Amino acid sequence: MSDKDKRTIAATLAAATCSLLGSGLPDPVQAQEDPTWNFNTALLYYGEDDDRVQDLSLSILANRTYVDDRVLTLGVTLDGLTGASPNGALPQSFPQTFTQPSGKKTYTIDADRLPIDDTFKDTRLALTANWQQPLGRLYQFNIGASASREYDYTHFGINSKIARDFNRRNTTLLAGIAIARDSIEPVGGAPDGLTAMANVGDLSNRRNSDTKDIFDVVIGVSQVISRNLITQLNYSYSDASGYLNDPYKLVSVVDGVTGEVVPIPQLPGSEGPSHLYLYEHRPDSRAKHSLYTQAKYHMAGRVLDISYRYMTDDWEIDSHTVDLRYRWPLGGSSYIEPHLRLYSQTAAEFYSLSLVDGETLPEYVSADYRLGEFDAMTAGVKYGWQTGGGNDMSIRLEFYRQSGDVASDVLIGNQVNQDNYPDLNAIIVQVGYQFGR
Amino acid sequence: MKVRPVLILLVIFGSGCSSMGVEPWERDILAKDEMQLTSDPVEAATDDHIYFSKEASSGGRGFGGGGCGCN
Numbered sequence: 001m002s003d004k005d006k007r008t009i010a011a012t013l014a015a016a017t018c019s020l021l022g023s024g025l026p027d028p029v030q031a032q033e034d035p036t037w038n039f040n041t042a043l044l045y046y047g048e049d050d051d052r053v054q055d056l057s058l059s060i061l062a063n064r065t066y067v068d069d070r071v072l073t074l075g076v077t078l079d080g081l082t083g084a085s086p087n088g089a090l091p092q093s094f095p096q097t098f099t100q101p102s103g104k105k106t107y108t109i110d111a112d113r114l115p116i117d118d119t120f121k122d123t124r125l126a127l128t129a130n131w132q133q134p135l136g137r138l139y140q141f142n143i144g145a146s147a148s149r150e151y152d153y154t155h156f157g158i159n160s161k162i163a164r165d166f167n168r169r170n171t172t173l174l175a176g177i178a179i180a181r182d183s184i185e186p187v188g189g190a191p192d193g194l195t196a197m198a199n200v201g202d203l204s205n206r207r208n209s210d211t212k213d214i215f216d217v218v219i220g221v222s223q224v225i226s227r228n229l230i231t232q233l234n235y236s237y238s239d240a241s242g243y244l245n246d247p248y249k250l251v252s253v254v255d256g257v258t259g260e261v262v263p264i265p266q267l268p269g270s271e272g273p274s275h276l277y278l279y280e281h282r283p284d285s286r287a288k289h290s291l292y293t294q295a296k297y298h299m300a301g302r303v304l305d306i307s308y309r310y311m312t313d314d315w316e317i318d319s320h321t322v323d324l325r326y327r328w329p330l331g332g333s334s335y336i337e338p339h340l341r342l343y344s345q346t347a348a349e350f351y352s353l354s355l356v357d358g359e360t361l362p363e364y365v366s367a368d369y370r371l372g373e374f375d376a377m378t379a380g381v382k383y384g385w386q387t388g389g390g391n392d393m394s395i396r397l398e399f400y401r402q403s404g405d406v407a408s409d410v411l412i413g414n415q416v417n418q419d420n421y422p423d424l425n426a427i428i429v430q431v432g433y434q435f436g437r
Numbered sequence: 438m439k440v441r442p443v444l445i446l447l448v449i450f451g452s453g454c455s456s457m458g459v460e461p462w463e464r465d466i467l468a469k470d471e472m473q474l475t476s477d478p479v480e481a482a483t484d485d486h487i488y489f490s491k492e493a494s495s496g497g498r499g500f501g502g503g504g505c506g507c508n
Contacts, residue, residue, distance in 0.1 A: 040477075040478065040479045041479070042479045042480065042483060044483055046487060057483070059479050059482065059483065061478060061479050061482075075482075077482075077486075124505060126505075148505060150505065153505060155505070159500060167457075167458055168458055168459075168460065168461065169461070170457060170458025170459065171457075171458070176499075176500065178500040216496070216500040218496075218499065218500060222474060223457060223458070224457065224458045224459055224467060225457050225458070226457075226458075226459065227459050227463050227464075227465075227466055227467065228466050228467075228472075230467060230472065230474065232474050234497065234498065236496050236497060236499075236500070238495070238496055238500070288494075288495075288496070290494070290496050290497045291497075292496075292497030292498055294474060294498070296472055296474065298466050298469075298472055303471050303472060305476075307498075309494070309497040309498075311494040311496075311497070313493075315493075317493045317494070319492070319493065319494040321494065321497070327471055335471075343488075343492060343494075345492065345493055345494060348493065370491060370492060370493055371493055376491075376492065394477075396480070400487075400491075402491065424491070426491075428487070430480065430483065432477065432479060432480065
Protein backbone atom coordinates (compact mmCIF):
# COMPACT_ATOMS: atom_id res chain seq x y z
CA MET A 1 0.00 0.00 0.00
CA SER A 2 1.46 3.39 -0.97
CA ASP A 3 1.73 6.30 1.41
CA LYS A 4 -0.86 8.15 -0.64
CA ASP A 5 -3.35 5.25 -0.24
CA LYS A 6 -2.72 5.23 3.52
CA ARG A 7 -3.37 8.97 3.72
CA THR A 8 -6.59 8.58 1.72
CA ILE A 9 -7.85 5.81 4.03
CA ALA A 10 -6.89 7.83 7.12
CA ALA A 11 -8.70 10.89 5.75
CA THR A 12 -11.80 8.82 4.94
CA LEU A 13 -11.82 7.31 8.44
CA ALA A 14 -11.38 10.75 9.99
CA ALA A 15 -14.24 12.15 7.91
CA ALA A 16 -16.47 9.20 8.87
CA THR A 17 -15.63 9.70 12.56
CA CYS A 18 -16.39 13.41 12.36
CA SER A 19 -19.71 12.85 10.64
CA LEU A 20 -20.70 10.26 13.28
CA LEU A 21 -19.80 12.61 16.12
CA GLY A 22 -21.50 15.50 14.34
CA SER A 23 -24.72 13.56 13.83
CA GLY A 24 -25.02 13.05 17.57
CA LEU A 25 -25.39 9.61 19.01
CA PRO A 26 -28.52 8.97 21.10
CA ASP A 27 -26.51 8.11 24.26
CA PRO A 28 -22.83 8.45 25.02
CA VAL A 29 -21.08 5.10 25.15
CA GLN A 30 -19.99 4.43 28.70
CA ALA A 31 -17.36 2.07 30.03
CA GLN A 32 -18.79 -1.07 31.53
CA GLU A 33 -19.11 -0.96 35.30
CA ASP A 34 -17.48 -3.93 36.96
CA PRO A 35 -20.20 -5.26 39.25
CA THR A 36 -17.87 -7.05 41.68
CA TRP A 37 -14.93 -6.37 43.91
CA ASN A 38 -11.52 -7.81 43.09
CA PHE A 39 -9.42 -9.06 46.00
CA ASN A 40 -5.69 -9.40 46.30
CA THR A 41 -4.80 -11.09 49.58
CA ALA A 42 -1.58 -12.28 51.19
CA LEU A 43 -0.51 -14.06 54.32
CA LEU A 44 3.09 -13.34 55.28
CA TYR A 45 5.44 -14.89 57.78
CA TYR A 46 8.67 -13.01 58.48
CA GLY A 47 11.01 -14.60 61.00
CA GLU A 48 14.49 -13.64 62.17
CA ASP A 49 16.92 -16.10 63.70
CA ASP A 50 18.23 -15.96 67.30
CA ASP A 51 14.71 -15.34 68.67
CA ARG A 52 14.57 -11.88 67.15
CA VAL A 53 11.53 -10.39 65.42
CA GLN A 54 8.72 -12.65 64.14
CA ASP A 55 5.84 -11.16 62.18
CA LEU A 56 2.66 -12.79 60.96
CA SER A 57 0.79 -10.45 58.66
CA LEU A 58 -2.47 -10.61 56.72
CA SER A 59 -3.07 -8.10 53.90
CA ILE A 60 -6.22 -7.60 51.86
CA LEU A 61 -6.39 -5.16 48.97
CA ALA A 62 -9.80 -4.81 47.34
CA ASN A 63 -10.67 -2.73 44.34
CA ARG A 64 -13.73 -2.01 42.31
CA THR A 65 -13.98 -0.29 38.93
CA TYR A 66 -16.89 2.06 38.35
CA VAL A 67 -18.18 3.74 35.22
CA ASP A 68 -15.57 5.72 33.26
CA ASP A 69 -12.56 3.89 34.71
CA ARG A 70 -12.97 5.30 38.20
CA VAL A 71 -11.41 2.89 40.69
CA LEU A 72 -11.84 2.61 44.45
CA THR A 73 -9.14 0.65 46.28
CA LEU A 74 -9.34 -0.25 49.96
CA GLY A 75 -6.61 -2.00 51.90
CA VAL A 76 -6.22 -3.51 55.32
CA THR A 77 -3.16 -5.09 56.93
CA LEU A 78 -2.98 -6.76 60.32
CA ASP A 79 0.46 -7.51 61.77
CA GLY A 80 1.21 -9.57 64.85
CA LEU A 81 4.75 -8.99 66.05
CA THR A 82 6.64 -10.93 68.71
CA GLY A 83 10.25 -11.65 69.54
CA ALA A 84 13.14 -9.44 70.47
CA SER A 85 15.05 -6.54 69.01
CA PRO A 86 18.66 -5.46 69.70
CA ASN A 87 18.63 -2.61 72.22
CA GLY A 88 21.81 -1.04 70.84
CA ALA A 89 24.11 -1.95 73.74
CA LEU A 90 27.34 -3.86 73.06
CA PRO A 91 27.83 -7.54 73.91
CA GLN A 92 30.25 -7.96 76.84
CA SER A 93 32.25 -10.77 78.43
CA PHE A 94 30.01 -10.50 81.53
CA PRO A 95 26.23 -10.38 82.07
CA GLN A 96 24.44 -7.04 81.73
CA THR A 97 21.18 -5.94 83.32
CA PHE A 98 18.82 -3.38 81.77
CA THR A 99 15.62 -1.68 82.89
CA GLN A 100 12.65 -2.67 80.72
CA PRO A 101 11.16 0.12 78.56
CA SER A 102 8.12 0.13 80.87
CA GLY A 103 10.41 1.09 83.75
CA LYS A 104 8.78 -1.60 85.90
CA LYS A 105 11.28 -4.46 85.78
CA THR A 106 14.77 -5.42 84.65
CA TYR A 107 16.08 -8.04 82.26
CA THR A 108 19.53 -9.62 82.15
CA ILE A 109 21.60 -10.62 79.11
CA ASP A 110 24.16 -13.40 79.42
CA ALA A 111 27.87 -12.83 78.82
CA ASP A 112 28.98 -12.70 75.17
CA ARG A 113 25.39 -12.32 73.94
CA LEU A 114 24.03 -9.43 71.89
CA PRO A 115 21.70 -7.47 74.22
CA ILE A 116 18.16 -7.86 72.95
CA ASP A 117 14.97 -6.60 74.53
CA ASP A 118 12.44 -9.41 74.47
CA THR A 119 9.58 -7.44 76.03
CA PHE A 120 8.44 -6.13 72.71
CA LYS A 121 5.15 -7.43 71.39
CA ASP A 122 2.84 -5.51 69.15
CA THR A 123 -0.21 -5.70 66.96
CA ARG A 124 -0.51 -3.28 64.08
CA LEU A 125 -3.59 -2.45 62.07
CA ALA A 126 -3.10 -0.41 58.89
CA LEU A 127 -5.84 0.90 56.60
CA THR A 128 -5.55 2.53 53.19
CA ALA A 129 -8.11 4.01 50.80
CA ASN A 130 -7.53 5.34 47.32
CA TRP A 131 -9.75 6.87 44.66
CA GLN A 132 -8.53 7.03 41.07
CA GLN A 133 -10.27 8.71 38.21
CA PRO A 134 -9.49 10.08 34.75
CA LEU A 135 -9.64 13.84 34.27
CA GLY A 136 -10.34 14.51 30.63
CA ARG A 137 -8.75 12.23 28.09
CA LEU A 138 -5.10 12.36 29.16
CA TYR A 139 -4.97 13.00 32.89
CA GLN A 140 -5.43 10.58 35.73
CA PHE A 141 -5.99 11.76 39.28
CA ASN A 142 -5.49 9.85 42.52
CA ILE A 143 -6.32 10.74 46.08
CA GLY A 144 -5.71 8.54 49.07
CA ALA A 145 -5.49 8.27 52.81
CA SER A 146 -3.65 5.96 55.19
CA ALA A 147 -3.88 5.28 58.89
CA SER A 148 -2.25 2.79 61.17
CA ARG A 149 -2.35 2.04 64.83
CA GLU A 150 -0.10 -0.02 67.03
CA TYR A 151 0.34 -0.05 70.78
CA ASP A 152 2.90 2.76 70.83
CA TYR A 153 2.48 4.41 67.43
CA THR A 154 -0.31 6.07 65.43
CA HIS A 155 -0.08 7.22 61.82
CA PHE A 156 -2.38 9.38 59.69
CA GLY A 157 -1.53 10.39 56.14
CA ILE A 158 -3.05 11.73 52.96
CA ASN A 159 -1.64 11.62 49.45
CA SER A 160 -2.45 12.68 45.94
CA LYS A 161 -0.99 11.99 42.51
CA ILE A 162 -1.65 13.29 39.04
CA ALA A 163 -0.41 11.67 35.83
CA ARG A 164 -0.59 12.85 32.23
CA ASP A 165 -0.11 10.78 29.10
CA PHE A 166 1.84 12.08 26.10
CA ASN A 167 3.05 10.70 22.81
CA ARG A 168 0.14 8.31 22.02
CA ARG A 169 0.12 7.27 25.70
CA ASN A 170 3.67 5.96 25.43
CA THR A 171 5.02 8.56 27.86
CA THR A 172 3.44 9.29 31.22
CA LEU A 173 4.56 12.04 33.55
CA LEU A 174 3.61 11.70 37.18
CA ALA A 175 3.72 14.02 40.20
CA GLY A 176 2.60 13.19 43.70
CA ILE A 177 2.60 14.57 47.20
CA ALA A 178 2.01 12.95 50.59
CA ILE A 179 1.86 14.32 54.10
CA ALA A 180 1.66 12.40 57.34
CA ARG A 181 1.53 13.06 61.07
CA ASP A 182 2.71 10.23 63.30
CA SER A 183 2.39 10.09 67.10
CA ILE A 184 4.77 8.06 69.24
CA GLU A 185 3.64 6.95 72.68
CA PRO A 186 6.41 4.60 73.79
CA VAL A 187 5.93 2.11 76.59
CA GLY A 188 6.94 3.98 79.75
CA GLY A 189 7.24 7.28 77.84
CA ALA A 190 9.68 8.76 75.32
CA PRO A 191 13.12 9.15 76.91
CA ASP A 192 15.09 12.35 76.40
CA GLY A 193 18.08 11.71 74.16
CA LEU A 194 21.49 11.23 75.80
CA THR A 195 20.04 10.71 79.28
CA ALA A 196 21.04 7.62 81.24
CA MET A 197 18.86 4.54 81.57
CA ALA A 198 17.32 4.93 85.03
CA ASN A 199 16.41 2.54 87.81
CA VAL A 200 13.09 0.72 88.02
CA GLY A 201 10.32 3.15 88.91
CA ASP A 202 12.25 6.27 87.83
CA LEU A 203 10.56 7.82 84.79
CA SER A 204 11.94 11.33 85.36
CA ASN A 205 13.64 11.46 81.94
CA ARG A 206 10.53 10.33 79.99
CA ARG A 207 7.86 12.34 78.22
CA ASN A 208 4.43 10.86 77.53
CA SER A 209 4.45 11.18 73.77
CA ASP A 210 5.87 13.00 70.82
CA THR A 211 5.15 13.46 67.12
CA LYS A 212 6.79 13.52 63.75
CA ASP A 213 5.70 15.04 60.45
CA ILE A 214 6.53 13.53 57.07
CA PHE A 215 6.35 15.32 53.75
CA ASP A 216 6.95 13.38 50.52
CA VAL A 217 7.13 14.47 46.90
CA VAL A 218 7.58 12.19 43.91
CA ILE A 219 7.96 13.09 40.25
CA GLY A 220 8.48 10.53 37.56
CA VAL A 221 8.20 9.46 33.98
CA SER A 222 7.33 6.09 32.52
CA GLN A 223 8.11 5.32 28.90
CA VAL A 224 7.07 2.53 26.57
CA ILE A 225 10.16 1.82 24.47
CA SER A 226 8.80 -0.99 22.32
CA ARG A 227 6.10 -3.67 22.26
CA ASN A 228 7.95 -5.60 24.95
CA LEU A 229 9.90 -3.00 26.93
CA ILE A 230 8.66 -0.42 29.43
CA THR A 231 10.81 1.78 31.67
CA GLN A 232 10.34 4.14 34.57
CA LEU A 233 12.41 6.86 36.26
CA ASN A 234 11.32 8.45 39.57
CA TYR A 235 12.82 11.10 41.78
CA SER A 236 11.47 11.33 45.29
CA TYR A 237 12.10 13.62 48.21
CA SER A 238 11.09 12.83 51.76
CA ASP A 239 11.37 15.17 54.71
CA ALA A 240 10.76 13.98 58.25
CA SER A 241 10.82 16.28 61.24
CA GLY A 242 10.03 15.93 64.92
CA TYR A 243 10.84 13.02 67.21
CA LEU A 244 12.99 10.72 65.06
CA ASN A 245 14.67 8.76 67.88
CA ASP A 246 13.97 5.11 68.42
CA PRO A 247 12.80 5.37 72.06
CA TYR A 248 14.01 1.84 72.89
CA LYS A 249 17.58 2.15 71.62
CA LEU A 250 20.64 2.67 73.83
CA VAL A 251 24.34 3.42 73.48
CA SER A 252 26.87 1.80 75.84
CA VAL A 253 29.24 4.16 77.68
CA VAL A 254 32.62 2.44 77.83
CA ASP A 255 36.00 2.76 79.48
CA GLY A 256 38.45 4.47 77.10
CA VAL A 257 41.15 1.81 77.63
CA THR A 258 39.35 -1.53 78.08
CA GLY A 259 36.39 -0.70 75.85
CA GLU A 260 34.12 -2.32 78.42
CA VAL A 261 30.88 -0.76 79.55
CA VAL A 262 31.17 1.32 82.75
CA PRO A 263 29.53 -0.39 85.78
CA ILE A 264 27.02 1.38 88.05
CA PRO A 265 26.99 0.14 91.61
CA GLN A 266 23.45 -0.62 92.72
CA LEU A 267 22.55 0.22 96.33
CA PRO A 268 20.97 -2.62 98.34
CA GLY A 269 17.23 -2.69 97.69
CA SER A 270 17.40 -0.78 94.42
CA GLU A 271 16.89 -2.38 91.02
CA GLY A 272 18.19 -0.98 87.78
CA PRO A 273 20.81 -1.18 85.05
CA SER A 274 24.12 -2.81 85.93
CA HIS A 275 26.06 -0.46 83.67
CA LEU A 276 25.91 2.99 82.12
CA TYR A 277 23.74 3.23 79.02
CA LEU A 278 22.46 6.42 77.40
CA TYR A 279 19.33 6.69 75.27
CA GLU A 280 20.16 7.46 71.66
CA HIS A 281 19.61 10.94 70.22
CA ARG A 282 19.05 11.57 66.52
CA PRO A 283 18.64 14.91 64.74
CA ASP A 284 15.05 16.18 64.69
CA SER A 285 14.93 16.38 60.92
CA ARG A 286 15.95 14.22 58.00
CA ALA A 287 15.79 14.91 54.26
CA LYS A 288 16.11 11.98 51.84
CA HIS A 289 16.53 12.06 48.08
CA SER A 290 15.93 8.92 46.00
CA LEU A 291 16.35 8.14 42.35
CA TYR A 292 14.58 4.98 41.21
CA THR A 293 14.65 3.40 37.80
CA GLN A 294 12.97 0.24 36.59
CA ALA A 295 12.71 -1.68 33.33
CA LYS A 296 10.45 -4.57 32.39
CA TYR A 297 11.32 -6.63 29.39
CA HIS A 298 9.15 -9.36 27.87
CA MET A 299 11.05 -12.12 26.08
CA ALA A 300 8.84 -14.76 24.47
CA GLY A 301 6.65 -15.11 27.55
CA ARG A 302 9.40 -14.59 30.10
CA VAL A 303 9.56 -11.26 31.93
CA LEU A 304 12.73 -9.66 33.26
CA ASP A 305 12.06 -7.00 35.92
CA ILE A 306 15.11 -5.01 36.96
CA SER A 307 15.27 -1.94 39.17
CA TYR A 308 17.88 0.21 40.82
CA ARG A 309 17.52 2.82 43.56
CA TYR A 310 20.04 5.32 44.82
CA MET A 311 19.27 7.11 48.06
CA THR A 312 21.16 9.84 49.86
CA ASP A 313 20.21 11.85 52.93
CA ASP A 314 21.47 14.60 55.20
CA TRP A 315 22.42 12.05 57.86
CA GLU A 316 25.13 11.05 55.35
CA ILE A 317 23.56 7.69 54.62
CA ASP A 318 23.94 6.64 50.98
CA SER A 319 22.41 3.43 49.73
CA HIS A 320 22.22 1.37 46.56
CA THR A 321 19.52 -1.21 45.89
CA VAL A 322 19.37 -3.55 42.90
CA ASP A 323 16.33 -5.77 42.46
CA LEU A 324 16.06 -8.53 39.83
CA ARG A 325 13.09 -10.75 39.09
CA TYR A 326 12.71 -13.20 36.24
CA ARG A 327 9.27 -14.63 35.61
CA TRP A 328 9.39 -17.90 33.73
CA PRO A 329 6.11 -19.45 32.54
CA LEU A 330 5.66 -23.19 33.09
CA GLY A 331 3.00 -24.26 30.64
CA GLY A 332 -0.03 -22.04 30.17
CA SER A 333 -1.20 -21.43 33.72
CA SER A 334 1.77 -21.38 36.09
CA TYR A 335 5.11 -19.68 36.43
CA ILE A 336 8.23 -19.61 38.55
CA GLU A 337 9.96 -16.35 39.46
CA PRO A 338 13.45 -16.25 41.00
CA HIS A 339 14.23 -13.02 42.87
CA LEU A 340 17.51 -11.46 43.90
CA ARG A 341 17.87 -8.18 45.80
CA LEU A 342 21.17 -6.58 46.73
CA TYR A 343 21.40 -3.67 49.14
CA SER A 344 24.27 -1.66 50.55
CA GLN A 345 24.31 1.39 52.83
CA THR A 346 26.86 3.65 54.51
CA ALA A 347 26.55 4.60 58.18
CA ALA A 348 24.84 7.72 59.49
CA GLU A 349 27.39 10.35 60.52
CA PHE A 350 26.31 10.04 64.16
CA TYR A 351 26.34 6.23 64.24
CA SER A 352 28.68 5.00 66.94
CA LEU A 353 29.15 1.61 68.58
CA SER A 354 29.78 3.20 71.96
CA LEU A 355 30.59 6.43 73.80
CA VAL A 356 33.77 6.86 75.84
CA ASP A 357 33.31 7.69 79.52
CA GLY A 358 34.62 11.14 80.43
CA GLU A 359 34.67 12.48 76.87
CA THR A 360 32.39 15.33 75.77
CA LEU A 361 29.07 13.96 74.60
CA PRO A 362 28.34 14.37 70.89
CA GLU A 363 25.22 16.29 69.88
CA TYR A 364 23.73 13.19 68.26
CA VAL A 365 24.46 9.51 68.63
CA SER A 366 22.85 6.18 67.78
CA ALA A 367 24.10 2.61 67.92
CA ASP A 368 21.02 1.30 66.08
CA TYR A 369 22.36 -1.37 63.70
CA ARG A 370 20.01 -0.05 60.98
CA LEU A 371 21.99 3.19 60.86
CA GLY A 372 25.33 1.39 60.57
CA GLU A 373 27.24 0.35 57.49
CA PHE A 374 26.01 -2.97 56.12
CA ASP A 375 25.21 -5.02 53.04
CA ALA A 376 22.10 -7.11 52.62
CA MET A 377 20.96 -9.76 50.20
CA THR A 378 17.55 -11.29 49.57
CA ALA A 379 17.35 -14.42 47.47
CA GLY A 380 14.21 -16.40 46.82
CA VAL A 381 11.71 -17.83 44.47
CA LYS A 382 7.99 -17.44 43.84
CA TYR A 383 5.71 -20.01 42.27
CA GLY A 384 2.35 -18.91 40.91
CA TRP A 385 -0.51 -20.79 39.33
CA GLN A 386 -4.10 -20.40 38.23
CA THR A 387 -6.64 -22.36 40.25
CA GLY A 388 -9.46 -24.38 38.72
CA GLY A 389 -11.81 -21.46 39.31
CA GLY A 390 -9.59 -19.11 37.33
CA ASN A 391 -8.12 -17.32 40.37
CA ASP A 392 -4.42 -16.69 40.95
CA MET A 393 -2.41 -18.25 43.76
CA SER A 394 1.23 -17.82 44.56
CA ILE A 395 3.74 -18.81 47.20
CA ARG A 396 7.13 -17.27 47.72
CA LEU A 397 10.04 -18.27 49.89
CA GLU A 398 12.93 -15.88 50.45
CA PHE A 399 15.98 -15.54 52.65
CA TYR A 400 17.23 -12.17 53.83
CA ARG A 401 20.72 -11.69 55.23
CA GLN A 402 22.27 -8.52 56.64
CA SER A 403 26.02 -8.43 57.18
CA GLY A 404 27.30 -5.45 59.13
CA ASP A 405 30.75 -4.07 59.09
CA VAL A 406 32.62 -2.39 61.94
CA ALA A 407 35.94 -0.84 61.02
CA SER A 408 38.65 -2.24 63.32
CA ASP A 409 40.05 1.24 64.03
CA VAL A 410 36.87 2.28 65.90
CA LEU A 411 37.07 -0.69 68.27
CA ILE A 412 38.42 0.05 71.74
CA GLY A 413 40.34 -2.45 73.90
CA ASN A 414 38.44 -5.69 74.45
CA GLN A 415 35.73 -4.80 71.91
CA VAL A 416 37.80 -6.67 69.31
CA ASN A 417 36.89 -9.92 71.08
CA GLN A 418 33.16 -9.49 70.51
CA ASP A 419 30.91 -9.82 67.49
CA ASN A 420 29.66 -6.23 67.66
CA TYR A 421 27.50 -6.43 64.56
CA PRO A 422 26.09 -9.95 64.33
CA ASP A 423 24.54 -10.93 61.02
CA LEU A 424 20.78 -10.80 60.75
CA ASN A 425 19.16 -13.76 58.97
CA ALA A 426 15.47 -13.85 58.20
CA ILE A 427 13.04 -16.02 56.29
CA ILE A 428 10.09 -14.64 54.33
CA VAL A 429 7.18 -16.89 53.36
CA GLN A 430 4.20 -15.37 51.61
CA VAL A 431 1.07 -16.98 50.22
CA GLY A 432 -0.93 -14.82 47.84
CA TYR A 433 -4.44 -15.33 46.52
CA GLN A 434 -6.23 -13.11 44.01
CA PHE A 435 -9.89 -13.65 43.28
CA GLY A 436 -13.01 -11.96 42.01
CA ARG A 437 -11.55 -11.01 38.65
CA MET B 438 20.91 21.81 44.62
CA LYS B 439 20.39 18.10 44.06
CA VAL B 440 17.08 18.51 42.25
CA ARG B 441 18.56 20.20 39.20
CA PRO B 442 20.41 17.19 37.64
CA VAL B 443 17.26 15.15 38.08
CA LEU B 444 15.18 17.71 36.20
CA ILE B 445 17.78 17.80 33.41
CA LEU B 446 17.66 14.00 33.22
CA LEU B 447 13.87 14.07 33.02
CA VAL B 448 13.96 16.63 30.20
CA ILE B 449 16.51 14.56 28.23
CA PHE B 450 14.47 11.44 28.89
CA GLY B 451 11.29 13.23 27.85
CA SER B 452 12.65 14.82 24.68
CA GLY B 453 14.02 11.50 23.43
CA CYS B 454 10.69 9.80 24.02
CA SER B 455 8.59 11.31 21.27
CA SER B 456 10.02 8.91 18.69
CA MET B 457 9.66 5.84 20.93
CA GLY B 458 6.70 3.71 21.75
CA VAL B 459 4.03 1.69 20.07
CA GLU B 460 0.72 2.18 18.33
CA PRO B 461 -2.46 1.46 20.30
CA TRP B 462 -2.96 -1.87 18.52
CA GLU B 463 0.53 -3.01 19.52
CA ARG B 464 -0.18 -3.05 23.25
CA ASP B 465 -1.08 -6.73 23.60
CA ILE B 466 2.07 -7.61 25.57
CA LEU B 467 2.23 -4.38 27.57
CA ALA B 468 -1.36 -4.92 28.69
CA LYS B 469 -0.55 -8.20 30.45
CA ASP B 470 -0.66 -8.19 34.26
CA GLU B 471 2.94 -9.32 34.51
CA MET B 472 4.11 -6.33 32.39
CA GLN B 473 2.66 -3.71 34.76
CA LEU B 474 5.39 -1.74 36.55
CA THR B 475 3.93 -2.89 39.86
CA SER B 476 2.42 -6.24 38.94
CA ASP B 477 1.72 -7.39 42.51
CA PRO B 478 0.83 -4.37 44.70
CA VAL B 479 0.39 -6.42 47.89
CA GLU B 480 3.81 -8.03 47.54
CA ALA B 481 5.35 -4.64 46.75
CA ALA B 482 3.75 -3.09 49.86
CA THR B 483 4.89 -6.02 52.02
CA ASP B 484 8.46 -5.70 50.79
CA ASP B 485 8.45 -1.93 51.31
CA HIS B 486 7.29 -2.49 54.88
CA ILE B 487 9.93 -5.15 55.63
CA TYR B 488 12.82 -3.15 54.24
CA PHE B 489 11.59 0.12 55.77
CA SER B 490 11.76 -1.67 59.15
CA LYS B 491 15.22 -3.18 58.66
CA GLU B 492 17.16 -0.67 56.58
CA ALA B 493 17.75 3.10 56.58
CA SER B 494 16.25 3.60 53.11
CA SER B 495 12.66 3.65 51.91
CA GLY B 496 10.55 4.74 48.98
CA GLY B 497 11.72 5.20 45.42
CA ARG B 498 8.96 3.30 43.68
CA GLY B 499 6.43 5.48 45.48
CA PHE B 500 6.25 7.52 48.64
CA GLY B 501 8.94 6.94 51.25
CA GLY B 502 6.32 7.30 53.91
CA GLY B 503 6.63 5.66 57.26
CA GLY B 504 3.67 4.75 59.32
CA CYS B 505 5.24 2.39 61.77
CA GLY B 506 7.47 2.50 64.79
CA CYS B 507 9.24 -0.57 63.56
CA ASN B 508 11.69 -2.52 65.64
